[in-house]
Amino acid sequence: MTGPILEAIGLGKTFQVRGRNLRAVDDVSFALHPGETLGVVGESGCGKTTLGRMVLRLTEPTDGVLRFQGNDVTHLPDPLLRPLRRDLQAVFQDPFSSLNPRWRVRDIVGEPLRNLGWSQDRIAERVADVLAIVGLREDALSRYPHAFSGGQRQRIGIARALAPGPKVIVCDEAVSALDVSIQAQVLNLLADIQAQFDLVLLFISHNLAVVRHVSHRVLVMYLGQTVEVAEEAALFERPLHPYTAALIAAVPDPDPALARPPVVLEGEIPSPFDPPTGCRFHTRCPIAGDRCRVEQPSLIAVEPGRLVRCHFPGQYQAEGSRP
Numbered sequence: 001m002t003g004p005i006l007e008a009i010g011l012g013k014t015f016q017v018r019g020r021n022l023r024a025v026d027d028v029s030f031a032l033h034p035g036e037t038l039g040v041v042g043e044s045g046c047g048k049t050t051l052g053r054m055v056l057r058l059t060e061p062t063d064g065v066l067r068f069q070g071n072d073v074t075h076l077p078d079p080l081l082r083p084l085r086r087d088l089q090a091v092f093q094d095p096f097s098s099l100n101p102r103w104r105v106r107d108i109v110g111e112p113l114r115n116l117g118w119s120q121d122r123i124a125e126r127v128a129d130v131l132a133i134v135g136l137r138e139d140a141l142s143r144y145p146h147a148f149s150g151g152q153r154q155r156i157g158i159a160r161a162l163a164p165g166p167k168v169i170v171c172d173e174a175v176s177a178l179d180v181s182i183q184a185q186v187l188n189l190l191a192d193i194q195a196q197f198d199l200v201l202l203f204i205s206h207n208l209a210v211v212r213h214v215s216h217r218v219l220v221m222y223l224g225q226t227v228e229v230a231e232e233a234a235l236f237e238r239p240l241h242p243y244t245a246a247l248i249a250a251v252p253d254p255d256p257a258l259a260r261p262p263v264v265l266e267g268e269i270p271s272p273f274d275p276p277t278g279c280r281f282h283t284r285c286p287i288a289g290d291r292c293r294v295e296q297p298s299l300i301a302v303e304p305g306r307l308v309r310c311h312f313p314g315q316y317q318a319e320g321s322r323p
């Protein structure tokens with residue numbers, strides 16, 4: 001097996017907000033090989049977007065190391081980042097918010113190629129190819145984004161990300177604004193493209209059902225930290241961190257007979273300016289004990305390919321939260 005395309009080692013970001021430190025991402029690590037999709041999930045404000053922006057090098061990390069194809073790119077200055085921009089692409093919730101609404105689809109999808117200095121002919125050919133890949137007809141080329149449905153707009157966004165032939169695509173809440181039926185179509189498209197082009201996908205969403213649909217592995221975040229990482233099937237079958245268990249229990253089950261009892265998360269998400277002592281989750285954890293309030297749990301490999309940050313991994317379900 002070749003080495004990882006993308007590697008994060010103890011990646012962290014502290015923002016300075018009015019003279020105070022806000023630890024948005026704290027010590028997150030992963031290694032992704034071609035053809036792998038890592039889902040990143042957690043509640044609002046847990047640091048998902050900041051993590052994605054660090055991977056894209058739109059935000060410079062304050063701690064840790066980011067490697068792309070084995071090279072340290074953590075603090076590369078802008079001019080040296082340029083060749084990397086082609087390989088690292090993104091699909092956001094609203095892919096055109098930062099673009100001129102007077103641009104036609106051909107300009108939107110072709111823009112990253114113009115920035116790379118491609119010839120007009122080559123751009124036209126590539127734009128037609130990627131539009132076909134995402135399932136849009138050629139007559140889309142001369143239309144404006146507002147003429148399309150949300151799902152089609154997201155296909156255009158995916159075409160734009162795909163155009164330069166990247167190795168990594170970061171999807172940040174890429175389907176969150178779409179109707180559930182449309183979500184599934186776009187997720188299937190992303191999964192197909194990911195497999196077809198052997199891409200690394202970092203798939204970020206607050207919605208665990210959506211993350212599950214496309215991910216091989218899932219990283220669960222709470223207040224900037226990784227609390228659990230596992231293969232998708234193992235995570236859903238047997239969540240070992242109480243927070244993961246709570247997120248899973250909150251996903252509506254299509255078969256009510258199989259529905260799990262709700263796990264109620266008490267209290268508010270604590271302030272990231274002042275995270276709780278000990279285990280950051282202890283203020284909301286249904287099984288928190290004295291030890292949890294004083295001793296911060298480390299992220300421990302409890303099984304091959306499985307990391308959990310909890311003093312009592314698996315305990316929650318062992319105590320009978322599931323039938």
Ligand SMILES: Nc1ncnc2c1ncn2[C@@H]1O[C@H](COP(=O)(O)OP(=O)(O)OP(=O)(O)O)[C@@H](O)[C@H]1O
Nearest residue numbers: 015017024043044045046047048049050051206272
């Ligand atoms: N540029 C910034 N300056 C200061 N604080 C920031 C900045 N960007 C994010 N934050 C803070 O960092 C923390 C993590 O934010 P982030 O946007 O990464 O979370 P998220 O998991 O993507 O949330 P959501 O699900 O709402 O998109 C939050 O407390 C947020 O307020």
Ligand code: SF4
Nearest residue numbers: 279282285292310311
């Ligand atoms: S360490 Fe304690 S508080 Fe934290 S998740 Fe585990 S049981 Fe809950």
Ligand SMILES: [Mg+2]
Nearest residue numbers: 048049050172
């Ligand atoms: Mg976000």
